[in-house]
Each structure stands twice: as structure tokens, then as C-alpha cells.
Amino acid sequence: MAAQRDAGDGFTTDTAAPGVTPVEASVVRERARAIPEAAVARLAVYLRVLSDLSRDGVTKISSEELSVATGVNSAKLRKDLSYIGSYGTRGVGYDVDVLVGQIERTLGLTRQHSVAVVGIGNLGHALANYGGFPGRGFPVAALFDVDPDLMGVPVGGMPVHHVNDIRRVCAELEVTIGVIATPAQGAQNVCDSLVQGGVRCILNFAPVVLQVPDYVEVRKVDLAVELQILSFHVARRADQEQDAAFSSAHAAPQPGVASVPGVVIPR
Amino acid sequence: MAAQRDAGDGFTTDTAAPGVTPVEASVVRERARAIPEAAVARLAVYLRVLSDLSRDGVTKISSEELSVATGVNSAKLRKDLSYIGSYGTRGVGYDVDVLVGQIERTLGLTRQHSVAVVGIGNLGHALANYGGFPGRGFPVAALFDVDPDLMGVPVGGMPVHHVNDIRRVCAELEVTIGVIATPAQGAQNVCDSLVQGGVRCILNFAPVVLQVPDYVEVRKVDLAVELQILSFHVARRADQEQDAAFSSAHAAPQPGVASVPGVVIPR
DNA sequence: AACTGTGAAGCGTTTCACAGCT
DNA sequence: AGCTGTGAAACGCTTCACAGTT
Numbered sequence: 289m290a291a292q293r294d295a296g297d298g299f300t301t302d303t304a305a306p307g308v309t310p311v312e313a314s315v316v317r318e319r320a321r322a323i324p325e326a327a328v329a330r331l332a333v334y335l336r337v338l339s340d341l342s343r344d345g346v347t348k349i350s351s352e353e354l355s356v357a358t359g360v361n362s363a364k365l366r367k368d369l370s371y372i373g374s375y376g377t378r379g380v381g382y383d384v385d386v387l388v389g390q391i392e393r394t395l396g397l398t399r400q401h402s403v404a405v406v407g408i409g410n411l412g413h414a415l416a417n418y419g420g421f422p423g424r425g426f427p428v429a430a431l432f433d434v435d436p437d438l439m440g441v442p443v444g445g446m447p448v449h450h451v452n453d454i455r456r457v458c459a460e461l462e463v464t465i466g467v468i469a470t471p472a473q474g475a476q477n478v479c480d481s482l483v484q485g486g487v488r489c490i491l492n493f494a495p496v497v498l499q500v501p502d503y504v505e506v507r508k509v510d511l512a513v514e515l516q517i518l519s520f521h522v523a524r525r526a527d528q529e530q531d532a533a534f535s536s537a538h539a540a541p542q543p544g545v546a547s548v549p550g551v552v553i554p555r
Numbered sequence: 556m557a558a559q560r561d562a563g564d565g566f567t568t569d570t571a572a573p574g575v576t577p578v579e580a581s582v583v584r585e586r587a588r589a590i591p592e593a594a595v596a597r598l599a600v601y602l603r604v605l606s607d608l609s610r611d612g613v614t615k616i617s618s619e620e621l622s623v624a625t626g627v628n629s630a631k632l633r634k635d636l637s638y639i640g641s642y643g644t645r646g647v648g649y650d651v652d653v654l655v656g657q658i659e660r661t662l663g664l665t666r667q668h669s670v671a672v673v674g675i676g677n678l679g680h681a682l683a684n685y686g687g688f689p690g691r692g693f694p695v696a697a698l699f700d701v702d703p704d705l706m707g708v709p710v711g712g713m714p715v716h717h718v719n720d721i722r723r724v725c726a727e728l729e730v731t732i733g734v735i736a737t738p739a740q741g742a743q744n745v746c747d748s749l750v751q752g753g754v755r756c757i758l759n760f761a762p763v764v765l766q767v768p769d770y771v772e773v774r775k776v777d778l779a780v781e782l783q784i785l786s787f788h789v790a791r792r793a794d795q796e797q798d799a800a801f802s803s804a805h806a807a808p809q810p811g812v813a814s815v816p817g818v819v820i821p822r
Numbered sequence: 823a824a825c826t827g828t829g830a831a832g833c834g835t836t837t838c839a840c841a842g843c844t
Numbered sequence: 845a846g847c848t849g850t851g852a853a854a855c856g857c858t859t860c861a862c863a864g865t866t
Contacts, residue, residue, distance in 0.1 A: 396790025410681030523663025
């Protein structure tokens with residue numbers, strides 16, 4: 289079974305092959321990015337905020353300021369940035385453009401990644417038109433669907449291919465990232481075709497657990513799961529309010545306090 | 556600053572009130588969900604798989620079998636299930652329907668949650684039509700957009716309201732979960748309106764860090780971030796292949812091995 | 823004086839391994 | 845014999861706190 293991770297879990301990046309002693313493993317890891325997975329996700333967030341700041345003409349920023357802008361605690365933020373190198377100036381802060389460049393380099397955004405989107409429903413349309421990625425990008429190189437009526441119809445300025453051609457087209461265009469936005473049923477077949485076409489990274493929106501070889505990386509985004517997690521928090525909150533016999537006052541919605549950081553409601 | 560979590564971080568569930576001795580805490584914790592956040596996310600995954608199995612007539616399942624179906628290691632899986640109670644039978648396994656029921660109860664899916672979707676672009680359309688949530692659901696109760704041309708036009712069988720009416724309509728319909736699928740610019744205002752309308756849980760697709768009061772829970776799904784994380788892994792992999800001077804053989808796509816669990820490609 | 827960079831402590835999650843039940 | 849449920853160890857991530865630099 290291969291590495292497969294939902295949005296939202298800590299996990300092992302599984303670097304060392306089985307049979308390697310722990311002592312040697314750290315040596316084998318020579319240049320391998322020793323950046324915690326959790327930090328990688330946040331670097332992407334910093335990048336977006338920093339790109340915006342750069343566009344607005346901001347040139348210097350402290351970890352505290354960036355902390356406010358990103359919602360990430362400043363100690364964590366500094367540690368995250370330290371993983372990619374020492375690009376700050378003590379007593380001053382970070383140079384915004386330097387940071388943008390270094391994060392882009394770390395995330396591998398200096399090379400172009402061709403993206404294929406499979407499943408041109410509403411979600412696929414949304415993805416196909418998602419041109420506005422922050423700083424540089426992920427050109428969508430190919431679109432696929434099963435529906436013959438869609439063939440040739442340009443979506444976001446691109447023709448739609450049939451899913452049967454996934455392998456050939458992906459290989460030709462050297463697609464590096466595949467996005468699966470199909471219904472659950474077709475997802476595994478699509479996944480297989482993408483892998484056969486040379487795709488090694490997949491973003492999966494279909495509510496299925498994809499089976500892939502070990503060398504393929506899958507990330508999953510599951511809307512139902514996200515809603516259910518929120519549901520859990522609604523329920524937990526309701527329980528707490530019952531337990532603590534707070535008579536009334538905060539059961540009713542409280543108007544006028546939104547968006548003011550620091551407003552604390554009694555619990 | 557309030558609780559706000561990307562898909563992908565651990566954090567504190569913050570159960571016991573301060574000033575309670577550890578011994579009493581477990582008593583106080585009576586009903587309070589002491590379930591690790593990471594486990595909650597996985598429970599939602601188990602639920603989907605189990606619902607499918609139930610529909611297929613499967614009545615019993617072992618942790619090992621469920622492990623294969625969900626891609627979650629069986630020890631972790633058993634521990635996760637133990638958080639919601641002891642519903643397995645030693646020597647036998649779990650009753651599928653019992654598990655479905657207990658997970659639904661734990662996730663708070665026995666109550667209905669009204670969902671409001673704001674921003675009826677491609678993504679909003681996709682969400683509005685996302686009726687097919689696994690086992691029961693999240694009825695979408697209201698749609699909102701800024702575009703006057705959309706007002707009254709039914710989307711997924713529902714009329715679209717103007718964003719100016721978010722507060723009123725959400726309060727009237729007792730919306731518990733708000734989904735923000737607008738462009739970045741409008742998102743914070745929309746968020747404020749939702750909170751004023753009594754919404755306490757928000758799923759945010761807009762690429763901004765929302766500012767909310769402490770009592771509001773935000774989850775964020777950021778497509779660009781997901782792609783960038785994948786990009787990082789592409790880059791890391793490329794580095795590794797350079798490092799380890801593997802001459803050739805596995806640089807070219809390898810056909811015909813997809814979807815077979817257990818197939819291991821030499822690295 | 824201000825702010826970064828980082829060891830070390832703290833904490834939550836995962837994994838191990840086995841006792842306990844059927 | 846088989847499988848669950850769970851303490852305890854291992855691991856990774858976060859937070860603390862401060863030495864180091866400008």
C-alpha cells in the first residue's frame with residue numbers, strides 16, 4: 289500500500305527503505321528535504337501572503353507581522369523559515385522578496401508543473417479556470433472527461449480529451465500532477481491511467497481511497513469529510529453548553545462582534 | 556485570534572476546564588469528546604467506507620479488513636474506534652451497522668445541519684449540487700452571491716439570495732455551517748455576515764486568512780496550497796533520484812502496475 | 823533595542839506489543 | 845485461534861525561552 293494522505297493528518301514521509309538501519313538512514317537522507325510535512329503546508333500559505341505583500345510594495349517584514357497576516361504563531365513561523373535557510377536579519381526581519389524566492393525554490397515552483405484535470409463537471413470547470421494561482425503557476429495542460437459531448441468543446445480555452453487518451457496525452461505533455469474530479473466510480477480507473485501516463489502526484493477529489501504504487505503521492509480533498517469534521521465541532525460545542533449549566537445569554541447568536549480579533553466570548 | 560485550522564495541523568481540543576485536578580478531570584469529562592482531532596478526520600473516512608460496505612450487505616468486519624479498505628493502519632484504526640467506545644467483539648470483529656451508527660452519533664450527524672453556500676461560481680455550483688453526501692446529510696439550505704443576474708435563478712433547485720441578506724436568512728434558517736466559495740476580496744465580509752447571522756462553523760475555499768472571533772471554527776481548503784505541496788514532493792523526488800546515482804530504468808514511466816496494492820517499485 | 827535562529831521541553835499522535843475476551 | 849482494546853514507548857510537531865546578531 290502506498291503513501292496516501294488526507295488533507296489533515298500527521299504522517300510519516302517514509303524515506304528510508306525497509307532494511308536500512310536507523311543509523312545509516314540519517315546519512316542516506318543527505319540532501320533530502322528534512323522539512324516537516326506540516327511546515328511545507330504552511331510555507332505555501334506564507335508564500336501567498338508574502339506575494340500579496342510584495343505586490344503591495346512591502347519589502348521588509350518581521351516574524352511577528354507575518355504571524356498576524358498568516359494566523360500562524362510567530363515561533364512556529366520562524367522555525368518553519370529556518371528549515372529553508374537563514375534569510376532573515378536579526379534585529380530587522382525578513383526581506384519579502386528574498387523569502388518569496390526561497391519558498392518558491394523550496395516548493396519546487398521554479399520548474400513548471402503541467403497539470404491534468406480529469407472530470408469536467410462543476411468542480412472540474414472550477415479547477416480548469418483556476419488560472420489565478422499565486423506567483424507563477426501550475427498551467428493546466430490537459431482536460432479529460434468521459435462525456436463524448438464535451439470532446440472538443442473548449443473549457444477555459446482548452447479542448448477536452450476522452451479519458452481513454454489519458455495515458456497517451458499525459459505522457460506526451462509530460463504531466464506531473466493529475467487532478468481527479470470525477471465521481472467515485474470512475475476514479476480508480478482514471479488514477480491507473482494517470483499513473484500509466486507517468487503522473488507521480490495526484491490530487492483526489494473523489495470520495496474513494498485510491499490504490500496506487502508506492503512511488504505515487506496522493507493527496508485527498510474530501511468535502512464531505514470536511515463538513516463532518518465541522519459537524520463534530522458543532523456537536524461538541526452543544527454538549528459543552530449543556531454540561532456547563534450556563535443558563536442563557538450565549539445560546540442566541542451574538543451580533544456585531546465578527547472580525548474583531550481578540551474578542552473573547554465567555555465559555 | 557480565533558481557532559483556525561488548515562487541513563493539516565494538529566491542535567488542542569482543550570477539554571478539561573482549568574483548575575480541575577487530573578483525577579477529577581476524567582469524571583468531568585463525562586460526555587465531553589476527548590477524541591483527538593486527527594482521529595475525528597479519520598472517523599469520517601471510516602464512515603464513508605462502512606456505509607458503502609453496509610449497502611453492499613457486509614455485516615461484520617475486522618480492523619485488518621477495514622484497514623485495507625481505508626488505507627489506515629489497523630492499530631491506529633482500533634485506537635480511533637476505541638475513542639468512541641467498545642463496539643467490537645474480540646475474536647470476531649466489528650458489526651458494520653453498529654459502527655456506522657456510533658460514528659454518526661459521535662460526529663453529530665444525527666442532528667441535521669443546514670448549510671449555506673456563498674459564491675455561486677463554478678465551485679459554488681459544484682457544492683450546491685453536492686447532494687450525494689454519504690449517509691444522510693448536510694442539506695444545503697441557502698445560496699448567496701453578489702451577482703444580481705443570479706438572483707432568483709434556481710441553482711440545484713434553490714433560489715440564490717444576495718449576499719446582503721446573509722445575516723437575515725442565515726438567522727431565519729438557523730444555518731450552522733457556512734461555506735465560502737467567493738473570490739479572495741469578498742471573503743472577509745462574507746465571513747463577518749455569516750458570523751453575524753449566527754453561523755459558528757465555516758468552510759473556507761477562498762485564499763485568505765479569515766479573521767473570526769474565538770468561538771467560530773474555520774476550516775480552510777486551498778487548492779493552490781494542495782498543488783504546491785505536491786510540487787514540493789515532485790521536487791524532493793527529483794533531488795533524490797539525482798543523489799542516489801540510479802542510472803536509469805525508473806526515470807521512465809512504468810506501465811501496467813497501477814492499482815495493484817503491494818506492488819513495490821525498486822527505489 | 824529589536825528580532826532572528828534554535829536547542830530543549832512539552833504535548834499530541836502513532837506504533838508497538840500484549841493482556842484480555844470470545 | 846483470532847481479534848479487540850489499551851498501556852507504554854517512540855516519534856514528530858509545537859512552544860518556550862534565550863543566546864546570538866545587527
